[in-house]
Amino acid sequence: MSAPPPDPFDARQDLADAPRVGGRQRPKDAATLILTRAGPSGPEVLMGRRAPGHVFMASKWVFPGGRVDRADFAAASINELRGPEALRLHREVPARRARALALAAVRETFEETGLLLAEPAPTASVAGPWREFRAEGALPDLAALSYVARAITPPGRTRRFDARFFMADASALLHPEPTAGSGELDEIAWLPLADARNLDLPAITRFVLGEINERLSLVIPEGAERLSGTNRPLPFVRMVRGKHVVEHQD
Template identity: 75%
Template sequence: MREQPFDAAQDLTDAPRVGGTQRPRDAATLILTRGGSRPEVLMGRRAPGHVFMASKWVFPGGRIDRSDFTAASAGDLAPGVARRLEGELPARRARALALTAVRETFEETGLVLGRAAPAASVAGPWREYRQAGALPDLSVLSYVARAITPPGRSRRFDARFFMAPAEALLSPEPTAGSGELDEIAWLPLDQARALDLPAITRFVLGELAERLDHPDRPLPFVRMVRGRHVVEHRD
């Protein structure tokens, strides 16, 4: 199994240091894949007006919301996924982060990862998802990477990257979503790597390519320690 390189210099260019002591906020990202011999991945381009990573191609995702702690689901995290997450944070927060990935993907792309269920009326950010007639299915998620934005950036996230197959979607094609992403597309991995990507997204794409052949490879954790980027691998 090959270890993926991380471009530390590009990472500093992506999000220059602006000062301050912001603490990273928990966030989650969902990598959707489809295809066999030539796998494709779903990616979106961030609108130019964003303060953070403007015009970069990324996976859908965002920060955790209070509603993610109480949202209903049709399936629980697989035991191995739950074990890895719960080695880092409490079980309730681990589940909430998995739900964050599902909710943010729906908001940004219109794609519903879940099982068909009677439409329900709920308040808050889950309202439109539940009105679409679905419940999120956490059992299809794999946990594939973690990354913390370096100190001093305008936005800092402690991001968990999840992966799921397109077969778990109730509809295969994205919509315009919330408008946070101004273009959304299924892309072959080689085409995705040629886009204008943040360093962490490029790193995770490489990790994804390896993981498709070796699903049990150790999970990478990217962060800055004493001023240097470090990639630590955890079983």
């Protein structure tokens, strides 16, 4: 049975997800990590449900992620982004900021789910948001990341983000199952990709799930990396002159 086609971006749903409240604010850099693995009935994706009390996207199912922190600009890692992924990001932002985006995706995933996209390393005592990560005896594995999508929240919302979506295979995790994390997500689970698309999702999450489905459906030559869908154009969702626009960038 062939996989369903990717969902088009639902602009109407996007506006309903986060109604306009007025005001002007610049979008803040944010990063999200989509973890995938092979399940008994096909690909699975890690998702969490945001707690009901959140101002932004309450009770919606999302990928782990969040804002870039100042500490992400100086955090250590075991390796760096792979060449093609770094090149795509460097077209948008300086190298230091690109690296901070990738590190934020790894850090936020650990904070929200307890999962470490990392390799073992000596424990280190550091201050700030990387303290607990480094205390686990691990350093971020940036080479495991693929950059797969970008989206900017429409203006006038309670929160605005310029979000980059990264993807990684669960084989790069130090352990495969999530913990309770920070509590920002009140439920965390590995879900079959087909089932995940039936949940209460923000429009951008549903759209990116379709992109992930397309990438995982690519026929990968034997011996090649599963995440080598780098040649697939990168979708960029934003609002221009009051209308949603989806551009695909090489």
